[in-house]
Amino acid sequence: MFKPAFPSILFFLSLAGGALSGCATQSAGNSNSNAKAAGAPLKLINVSYDPTRQFYADYNKAFAAQYQAKTGQSVAVETSHGGSGKQARSVIDGNEADVVTLALAYDIDSIADQKLLDPNWQSKLPQNSSPFTSAIVFLVRQGNPKQIKDWGDLVRPDVEVITPNPKSSGGARWNYLAAWGYALDKWNGDEAKAREFVARLYKNVPVLDSGARGSTTTFVERGVGDVLLAWENEALLAARELGRGKFEIVTPPQSILAEPPVAVVDAVAKKRGTETLARAYLEFLYAPQGQELAAKHGYRPRDAKIAAKYAAQFPKVKLWTLQSKFGDWKSAQKTHFVSGGVFDQIYAPGQ
Amino acid sequence: MPRFRFKERSVLPGFGLSLGYALFYLSILVLIPLSTLFWKAGSEGWPHFVNAAFSPSALASYKLTFGAALLAATVNMFAGLLVAWVLVRYSFWGKSLVDALVDMPFALPTAVGGIALATVYGPNGWIGAHLAKWGVNVIQTPIGIVIALIFISLPFVVRTVQPVLQELDAQLEEAASSLGASRWMTFRRVLFPYIWPALLTGTTLAFARAIGEYGSVIFITSNIPFRTQITPQLIYTRLDEYDTAGATAIALVMLVVSFALLLFINALQAWSRKRMRG
C-alpha cells in the first residue's frame, strides 16, 4: 500500500494557488488604469528626471487640490525619476507617460522622433515649453578652500571636479556645454581652444557618476572632490538640507541658461483619455502657485513677480542660451555626445 | 548494423511529456528571447555591428571586465581552495557556521552586496578608512570592481572543490608519506592532480559569473568610460543613449563568450569524469 505523500501535494497546490492569485491581482492592476467611474481618481503619469523629485512631490499635491476644486475630479499623479536619457528611453520603449518633464529638449525630441508627440511640441506651451529655468553653479566645501570662483579655476591641476557622465545624464550635458561656452567666450570662439579646455576639465574629474543625484552623493556623502558642478536647485538642496554649514554655493560670473522642458506625450494621453488633464497639469506649472513652488525648490521662475520675491536666492549671473552658441540640441548632441563624438574623443585612452 | 535510437529503452513513462515541456519552456523563456539578439544585431548590417561591438569604449570595457573577472576568479581559486581545504580537513569552533556562510553571496541580492561593499570599503567605511591611510582607494577604481566580483563569485570554487576533497582516498596520502614525501610534496604530486579539474571548473564558473555581474558593481564605481565602465554598464548606457542596436551588438559578444565558457566547463567535467573512471 502506498503512503499518501500529502505534504508534497499540499506544497504543489499552494504553489499553483499562488500562481493563480498572482495572475488575478495582475489583471486587477491593469484594469485600474481605465477605471474612469465617477469618484475614482484619474491617474496621470509624469516621467521626469532625477533632481525634480522633491519639487514634483509638492507640486502634485498642489495640482491635485486645485484641479479637484476646479473640476470636481480627483487626480492621482504618479511621478517617476531617473537619468533624463534613461527616462526618455523608457518612454520610447513603451513606458506609458502622459507627460514628460525632462532635463533637456533633445530627450523629448527623441521621443518625438518615434511619433509619440508632435515634432513642434516646444511651441505648444509658453517660453519654449520650459516653465522655469536653472543655471549651472558650483558647490564647494565651506570656506571655499581652493578659492574656486570661475570656470577657469576648474582646470587648475590641484582641483578635483565632480560632474556626472554627459552620456547618461542631462544635467551633465548642461555642465559640459556651460564649460565649452565659457571657453568659446574667453578665446573668441576658438573651437580648438574650447576643446582643449574641456578636455583639461574632464582630466580633473575623478568620478563620473551616471546621474546628477549620484554625483551629489559622491561629493556630499562620500566627501570626494573640491567642487561639484550642479543644477542650481540641486546645489541649493545640498547646501540647505544635506549639510547645512558644510557647503557653499559659488555662482560663476557667466553660465548657461538651462531650460528643462515639459510636454504632453500626445499618443499616450490620447489613448488613455488624459489629454485635458495632462495639459492642465503642465499649464499649472506656469500659474503663480506652480511658479512659487518651483522657486521654493530652487528653480528660477519665469514669472517676474515671483522672481522678484525670490531674488535673494538667485544671484545675478550672465546667462546665455544654448541656441546662442550651439544652434540647437540636435546639433549639440551630434557634435559632442554621440558615440565617437567630441566627448568620446576627449575621453579616449592614452589621453 | 545498430539502428540509431534517440533514447534508450526504459520502463519509466513520461519521457515525451517531461522533455517536451522542458524544451517548450526553455524555448519560450530562454532560446527565443536570446535569439532576438541575433535578429537585432543583424538588422543593422555587419559594418554597424563591428563598429558598435568593437568601438574603442567597447574594447576598453571588455578588457576591464574580463581582466577584473579573471583577477577575481584567480583570487578565488587560491582562497577558495584554502577555504575548502580548511573546511574539509580541519576542525575548529564554528566550522559549520562558516561552511553555511560561504553560500551567502549566492543567496544575497547583488544590490545589497553592492551597497554593503560600497559602505565597508568607502573612504569612511570600516575597512576603507584603513586602506585610505595607505593611499589605497577602492571606491571608483578597478580595485573596487575586483572586490565586488570576488564577493559574488566566492562560493563557486569552494563548492566545486569541497566534494572532491571529501572523496579523496586517504590511502594515497598515507602511501606518499610512508614513502618519505613531505606534506607539500604530497600535496603537489599526489593531491593536486586529483583536485585540479574541479579547481579549474570552479574557477571558470566564478569567471563566467563575474563577467556578467552588474548589480553590485554599479554601487562601487560609476560608469567612467575607459576607466571603470564594465561591459554590462556599457550595454545599459548604450540603451539609454537610444542606441539599441549598439547595446545588442555588445550583448551578443558577451553572450557568445558566456556560451563558450559553459561549453568549456561541460567538456572539462565530462573529461574529468572519464579520467576518474579510467
Next chain:
Amino acid sequence: MNDSTIAVAAPRPMESEKSRSQNRAAVRRATNEPVGVQIVLIALALAFLGLFLLVPLAVVFAEAFRKGWEVYRASITSPEALAAIKLTLLVAAITLPLNTLFGVAAAWAIAKFRFKGKSVLITLIDLPFAVSPVIAGLIFVLLFGRQGVFGEWLMARDWKIIFAVPGIVLATAFVTFPFVARELIAFMEAQGTEEEEAAMVLGASGWQAFWRVTIPNIKWGLLYGIILCNARAMGEFGAVSVVTGHVGRTNTVPLQVELLYGEYQFAAAFAVASILTLVGIVTLIIKRVVEVRAHSQIKAGSG
C-alpha cells in the same frame, strides 16, 4: 554515459560511512599538517571570509539600525517599501511555480532517461546563469518594447509587458531559470531509477510512481531549489532594472534599495536591504537542514 550537472550542493551516497571515517581518522594523524600550519591556514581562510563576507553582512544591519529602531520600522513600513514588498512577493509567487514545474520536468527527463543531446540540453539550462542580467533585461525589451518584435502587435491590443508586472516576471523567471532544475537533476541522479521501476513492476501507474516514490525522495532537494530560486527572484536587480519604468507600481525591493540609496537615505536603504538579507539567511539555514535531511535520506535509501 550518465552526464551529471555542475551540482554545487549535490550530496553523494557514501558506502560504509562509519568504517571509512574511522579509517580516515587513523590515516589523518599520519598525513596531517603540523598544528602551527593548520592554525595559520584556518586563520587565513577566516580572515578572507571575514573581510569579504562577514563584514559586508554585518554592515547591512549596523547601517540599518544606525538611526535606531524607530527609523528602521518607519523605513520598512513606508507606503513605498510596502508596495515594493508586495510587488516582489507577487513576482516571486508567479515565477516560482513556473520554474518549479520546469525544473521537475527537466530533471525527470534528464536524470531518469538516457538520450542523445542530453549534455547540450544541460548547457542550455545553465545558460541564463552565465548571461549578464542586463542582457536578460535587454532581450525582453527587444521582444516586447514599443520598437520590439511584438511591439506594434502589443500596442494595438493595449497589452503591456515591459514597464509592467509581466515584464518583471519574465526577466526574473529568466534569471532564476536554472536553479530548481539544477538541484533536482543532482538529486534525482543520486537516487537512480530502481525505486520507480520497482513501483511500476508492482503495478503502479506512472503518475503514482512519480508522486509517491519520486517526489518524497526528492522533496528536500526540491525544497532547497525552490527556496534558492525564491531568494534569487526576490533579489534580482539588473534584469528588472532594465524592464521597469521606475514608477511606484513597478518598483521591486532591490530597486527600492537603489532608489533610497541614491536619495541619500542610507538608513532606509539598508533597512529595506536587511529584509532581503534575512531572506538570504533563512535560505542558507534551510539549505543546511536540507543537506542533513538529504544525507540521511540517501543513506536510508541505499542502506
